[in-house]
Amino acid sequence: MNYTPRPDEARFLLNAVLDAPARLRALAPFAEVDDALQAQVLDEAGKFVAELIAPLNRSGDEIGCRFADGEVITPPGFRDAYKAFVEGGWPTLSVAPEDGGQGLPALLEAILFEWLSAANHGFTMAPGLLHGAYECLKHHGSEALKAGYLPKIASGEWLPTMCLTEAHAGSDLGQVRTRAVVQADGSVRVTGGKIFISSGEHDLSENIVHLVLCRLPDAPAGPKGLSLALVPKRLPDGTRNAVHCERIEEKMGLHGSATCTMRFDAATGWLIGEANRGLAAMFVMMNAARLHVALQGIGLLDAAWQKAEAYAHERRQMRAPGPEPASRGGEAADLIAEHPAMRRILDTQRAWIDGARLIAYRTAVQLDVARHDGDARARERAQRWCALVTPVLKAACTQQAFHGASDCLQVFGGHGYVRESGIEQVLRDARVTMIYEGTNEIQAIDLLVRKVLPDGGAGMSALLIELRDELDASREAEADVQRRLAQLRYLGTTLTMAAPADAALPFEVADDYLRVVMLAMLAWAWARIERAAPAGDARWSRPAAAFRRWVLPEFELRLGIVKRACEAVSARQAAA
Known part of the structure; x- marks a missing residue:
C-alpha cells in the first residue's frame, strides 16, 4: 500500500489543540490566511502527494538512480513528478511574495514536506533543501547573486545542494580543505572534493546550484576560516562549469536519491556573505533542514505505522486472549490487530507520531512568530523555543523513526522481512536520518x-x-x-x-x-x-x-x- 496523508488529523492538531490559525493571523503577513485557505492548501497537498508522489516510491527504490559518464538518471516518473511539483507552485508556499512566492506560513510547508517524505523519501531529497537555500541566499547573498539565482531557487526551477562533507572531515568542518581563490572580477575559483552530496547530479532541473564550504588562501585555520561559495553547474552564459560528479554511492536505502561524490576543478563561483564567515550563512540552511529532518522522521514512522496497521487488520492468526471484542459483532478475534502484543506496538508508535507532530507543528509556528511578530519579547521567546526544541526533535524523531519502523516490521512477522510488503524499505530509508544534518x-x-x-x-x-x-x-x-x-x-x-x-x-x-x-x-x-x-x-x-x-x-x-x-x-x- 502507498502512504496516504490525512489532512483532517493535521487540522485537528492545528485548530483544536494549538489554535494555530488564530496565532498566525495575528502576524501581519498572514492576516488574510484564514482557516478555509489553510484547509484548502492541506487538502490539495494531500491529494498531490497521494496521487503523484507516493506511487513512485516502490519503483524508485527498486530501480534507483543510474550513473553513466558523469550523468545521473533518476528513476522513471521522477522527472515528470518534479515538473508537476514546480508547476503546482509547491516550492513557493512560504516564499515571500516579492520573490515570487505565495507568502504562506512556514507551517504549511513543513506539513507538505512531512507528507512528501512519508510518501517517497528518495524523491523528496531533491527539493528538500530548496527553502533553506532560498533563506541563505536571501539573507546573505549579494544583490547580484540574488538577482541571478534567487528567483530560480525560490520557484524550484533550479535545485540547490549543500556541499559540506569531505572524506577526511565528517562532522569536523574545521578540517575542510576545499580551496577558493578570489579573481580580479570578484568571482572565486573553487577546487576540492566533497562526498555524500544529496542530489549533487540529476536530471530533474536544468541547473544545479551548489553551496560549497571552502577556505580562502589567507583564511585562519579551523571553522572560523570557512567561507561559503555559490557554484552553479551551468554558468550564466549557459556553459558547463568545472563541476563533476565522480560517482554515486550504493546505499542501504534512499535508492531514489543520488548521493554523489563531487569534484570542483577551479570551478567558477561567488562568495555568499563575508569571507571567513561561511558557517554563519550555512547554518541558516542547516537549521531549516534540521526541522525538516525531524519531520522526515515523523512522516517515515507514520508510513511504517500505516502499513503495519493495515496488515494487522487483514492478517488472521490464532484467537487473541480476552473477551470477544464487542465491536466485531461476535466474529472470532483472530485478526492480529486484536492481539495485545501487536496493539502495544501499533498504539505506541501512534503515540510517538501524534505527540511529536504537535511539537513539530508548534515549532513551525514559532518560526513564523520569530520572523514576523511585532512584539520583540514574543520574537525572543519564539527564537528560544526553536533553538532548544529543534535539536530535540531532530534526534528523538529520527531515532524513533528507525526503531519504530523496526517494531512495525515485527507486526508483519516473516512477511515484513521480504521486500514484497514494503515495510523493509521504510526501515532502510529511515536509518540515514539519524546521521545527516548533524x-x-x-x-x-x-x-x-x-x-x-x-x-x-x-x-x-x-x-x-x-x-x-x-x-x-x-x-x-x-x-x-x-x-x-x-x-x-x-x-x-x-x-x-x-x-x-x-x-x-x-x-x-x-x-x-x-x-x-x-x-x-x-x-x-x-x-x-x-x-x-x-x-x-x-x-x-x-x-x-x-x-x-x-x-x-x-x-x-x-x-x-x-x-x-x-x-x-x-x-x-x-x-x-
Missing part, C-alpha cells in the same frame, strides 16, 4: 553543552515554565506533567552545578538529557491533545493510554541516569 549525538551535545549549560539552564527553565503555564493543575493528568517539568528544571540546575567539576560529564549524559526533554514535551503534548479530543474517541484515547503506559516510564529511567552521573561527580569531589 548526527543525533551532535544534536544532543548542541542542546546540553552549547545551549542549556552556558546560561545555567535559564533558557530551558523559561521554556519549561511556559509549557507548565499552559496546563491545568486541576486536571490530574496535567498536574502530573507539571511535576515532571519541574523535575526537568531541577535536573538542569543539578547539571549546571556538576559540569564544571568534570568536563566529560555533559558529553556522556547529553543523549539521556535530550531524551528526557523529549519525553517531558511528549507528556505536555498528550495532555493538550487529550483535553481537546472528543470524549471517548478511540483515535486519540488509545495512543494517549499507550503513551502513559509504555512510553512515559522511560522518563524516570533517563532522569535517574543523569542524576546518578551528577551524584558520582559530587561524590568524587567530596572524596578528593
Whole structure:
C-alpha cells in the first residue's frame, strides 16, 4: 500500500489543540490566511502527494538512480513528478511574495514536506533543501547573486545542494580543505572534493546550484576560516562549469536519491556573505533542514505505522486472549490487530507520531512568530523555543523513526522481512536520518553543552515554565506533567552545578538529557491533545493510554541516569 496523508488529523492538531490559525493571523503577513485557505492548501497537498508522489516510491527504490559518464538518471516518473511539483507552485508556499512566492506560513510547508517524505523519501531529497537555500541566499547573498539565482531557487526551477562533507572531515568542518581563490572580477575559483552530496547530479532541473564550504588562501585555520561559495553547474552564459560528479554511492536505502561524490576543478563561483564567515550563512540552511529532518522522521514512522496497521487488520492468526471484542459483532478475534502484543506496538508508535507532530507543528509556528511578530519579547521567546526544541526533535524523531519502523516490521512477522510488503524499505530509508544534518549525538551535545549549560539552564527553565503555564493543575493528568517539568528544571540546575567539576560529564549524559526533554514535551503534548479530543474517541484515547503506559516510564529511567552521573561527580569531589 502507498502512504496516504490525512489532512483532517493535521487540522485537528492545528485548530483544536494549538489554535494555530488564530496565532498566525495575528502576524501581519498572514492576516488574510484564514482557516478555509489553510484547509484548502492541506487538502490539495494531500491529494498531490497521494496521487503523484507516493506511487513512485516502490519503483524508485527498486530501480534507483543510474550513473553513466558523469550523468545521473533518476528513476522513471521522477522527472515528470518534479515538473508537476514546480508547476503546482509547491516550492513557493512560504516564499515571500516579492520573490515570487505565495507568502504562506512556514507551517504549511513543513506539513507538505512531512507528507512528501512519508510518501517517497528518495524523491523528496531533491527539493528538500530548496527553502533553506532560498533563506541563505536571501539573507546573505549579494544583490547580484540574488538577482541571478534567487528567483530560480525560490520557484524550484533550479535545485540547490549543500556541499559540506569531505572524506577526511565528517562532522569536523574545521578540517575542510576545499580551496577558493578570489579573481580580479570578484568571482572565486573553487577546487576540492566533497562526498555524500544529496542530489549533487540529476536530471530533474536544468541547473544545479551548489553551496560549497571552502577556505580562502589567507583564511585562519579551523571553522572560523570557512567561507561559503555559490557554484552553479551551468554558468550564466549557459556553459558547463568545472563541476563533476565522480560517482554515486550504493546505499542501504534512499535508492531514489543520488548521493554523489563531487569534484570542483577551479570551478567558477561567488562568495555568499563575508569571507571567513561561511558557517554563519550555512547554518541558516542547516537549521531549516534540521526541522525538516525531524519531520522526515515523523512522516517515515507514520508510513511504517500505516502499513503495519493495515496488515494487522487483514492478517488472521490464532484467537487473541480476552473477551470477544464487542465491536466485531461476535466474529472470532483472530485478526492480529486484536492481539495485545501487536496493539502495544501499533498504539505506541501512534503515540510517538501524534505527540511529536504537535511539537513539530508548534515549532513551525514559532518560526513564523520569530520572523514576523511585532512584539520583540514574543520574537525572543519564539527564537528560544526553536533553538532548544529543534535539536530535540531532530534526534528523538529520527531515532524513533528507525526503531519504530523496526517494531512495525515485527507486526508483519516473516512477511515484513521480504521486500514484497514494503515495510523493509521504510526501515532502510529511515536509518540515514539519524546521521545527516548533524548526527543525533551532535544534536544532543548542541542542546546540553552549547545551549542549556552556558546560561545555567535559564533558557530551558523559561521554556519549561511556559509549557507548565499552559496546563491545568486541576486536571490530574496535567498536574502530573507539571511535576515532571519541574523535575526537568531541577535536573538542569543539578547539571549546571556538576559540569564544571568534570568536563566529560555533559558529553556522556547529553543523549539521556535530550531524551528526557523529549519525553517531558511528549507528556505536555498528550495532555493538550487529550483535553481537546472528543470524549471517548478511540483515535486519540488509545495512543494517549499507550503513551502513559509504555512510553512515559522511560522518563524516570533517563532522569535517574543523569542524576546518578551528577551524584558520582559530587561524590568524587567530596572524596578528593
